[in-house]
Amino acid sequence: MEQVVFVIWRESVEALLVVGILYSWLARTPGAESGRRWLWGGVVAGLLLAGLLGLGIYSAQELLMDWQDQFQTLMVLVAAALIVQMVLWMRAHGRTLKRELEQGLTRNLQQQNWWGVAVLAALAIAREGSEAVVFLYGTLAAAPASELPWMGLAALGGLAAALATFWLLQLGGKVLTWPRFFRITEILLLLLAASLIVTGVEKLQMLEWLPTLADGIWDTSWLLPDMGRVGGLVAGITGYRAQPSLMTVLVYAAYWLLMAVLLRRPAAAPRPTHQAA
Numbered sequence: 001m002e003q004v005v006f007v008i009w010r011e012s013v014e015a016l017l018v019v020g021i022l023y024s025w026l027a028r029t030p031g032a033e034s035g036r037r038w039l040w041g042g043v044v045a046g047l048l049l050a051g052l053l054g055l056g057i058y059s060a061q062e063l064l065m066d067w068q069d070q071f072q073t074l075m076v077l078v079a080a081a082l083i084v085q086m087v088l089w090m091r092a093h094g095r096t097l098k099r100e101l102e103q104g105l106t107r108n109l110q111q112q113n114w115w116g117v118a119v120l121a122a123l124a125i126a127r128e129g130s131e132a133v134v135f136l137y138g139t140l141a142a143a144p145a146s147e148l149p150w151m152g153l154a155a156l157g158g159l160a161a162a163l164a165t166f167w168l169l170q171l172g173g174k175v176l177t178w179p180r181f182f183r184i185t186e187i188l189l190l191l192l193a194a195s196l197i198v199t200g201v202e203k204l205q206m207l208e209w210l211p212t213l214a215d216g217i218w219d220t221s222w223l224l225p226d227m228g229r230v231g232g233l234v235a236g237i238t239g240y241r242a243q244p245s246l247m248t249v250l251v252y253a254a255y256w257l258l259m260a261v262l263l264r265r266p267a268a269a270p271r272p273t274h275q276a277a
Contacts, residue, residue, distance in 0.1 A: 003192060003236055004151050007083075007135050008158025009165065010185050011128040014090070016166040017178075018124035019043060021101050022117060032105070035114045042118035046125025053126075054133045072137075073203040079135040080196035086131060087189050088262060094182055135196075191238045194255055198239035201251050212245035219243050 022039050026032045057075070064071050093100070101120065108116045136155065169178055204210035221242040226235040234240045239252060 002154075002233060003195070004136065004154040005158040005161065006188060006192065006237075008132055008155045009161045010189060011086075011132045012159050012162030013165055013169075013181075014086070015046075015125050015128040016162060018097070018101070019121055020166065020170070021098050022105065022121060025102050025105050026117070029105075029109065032109050035105075035108070035117045038114035038118040039121050042121025043125055045118065045122040046127075046129060049122065049126035050129025050133055053130045054137075057133065057137050069203065069207060073200055073207065075134060075137050076196050076203065077200040079131075079137075080193045080200065082131045082134055083189050083193040083196070084259070087186050087193075090182060091186070091263070094178075188237070190259055194252060195235070195237060195239035197255055198241065198244075198248055198252060201248050205245065205247065210247060212247050213250070214246040216243040217246050217249065 019039070023036070026035045026039060061068060061071060104116055104120065108114055136151075165181070169181060201210060205212050219242060224231045224234065224240070224242065226232060226240060226242045231240070231242065241248060244252075
């Protein structure tokens with residue numbers, strides 16, 4: 001349930017960031033008032049696109065009744081990949097996002113063409129919403145039916161927390177700033193992706209599509225059982241297992257090695273802007 005709260009919280013904050021930048025620019029720029037209607041139209045379109053994705057996933061599950069375990073395993077791994085992609089994208093574009101969006105808005109204002117505003121808003125909402133939909137499916141599919149109502153409340157709680165966080169970030173301050181927010185949540189998201197990968201590996205082993213190599217290469221149940229309250233929380237957020245297989249440990253180590261390589265790559269240099277003589 002903690003995973004649901006965190007992902008909905010982070011995804012919602014990112015969507016609010018883009019929409020907030022667009023709205024703030026439109027509100028303070030003379031002659032841009034008409035763009036607000038296009039902004040909210042884009043938000044609605046993005047929500048509809050995310051909803052259509054959710055409907056599509058549900059329909060695919062119904063069509064693949066005999067392959068539900070395989071489909072759920074795929075969605076868990078896709079959710080992990082989307083989380084990693086989100087971290088890498090924000091790392092590459094986070095510092096220049098506001099400038100890039102405002103440059104695009106300036107061009108739209110000059111041409112009196114607000115389709116770009118609607119598309120930007122729709123893509124922001126649809127992107128974050130689709131990631132949330134895929135993650136929620138991967139998580140809810142593996143949850144007992146008795147926990148589903150609580151998962152729904154957790155999603156609403158994550159949304160409420162996102163609204164409060166966005167408000168605090170807009171106020172600014174020494175405690176919570178945008179760079180610090182992204183730095184902390186980046187680490188938590190990478191841990192969460194690792195947890196999903198471990199879950200996916202275990203499902204692949206249950207399907208006998210992936211060998212265990214060796215079962216229970218250590219046992220730390222005496223110290224922190226992964227089925228207990230604290231251990232279960234740690235396991236859900238980090239992928240910790242008290243009795244992991246050798247394959248699980250190797251995949252977990254390979255994931256962090258890959259993340260270390262990807263996060264150390266230098267960001268692409270911004271393209272120079274050509275000024276008219």
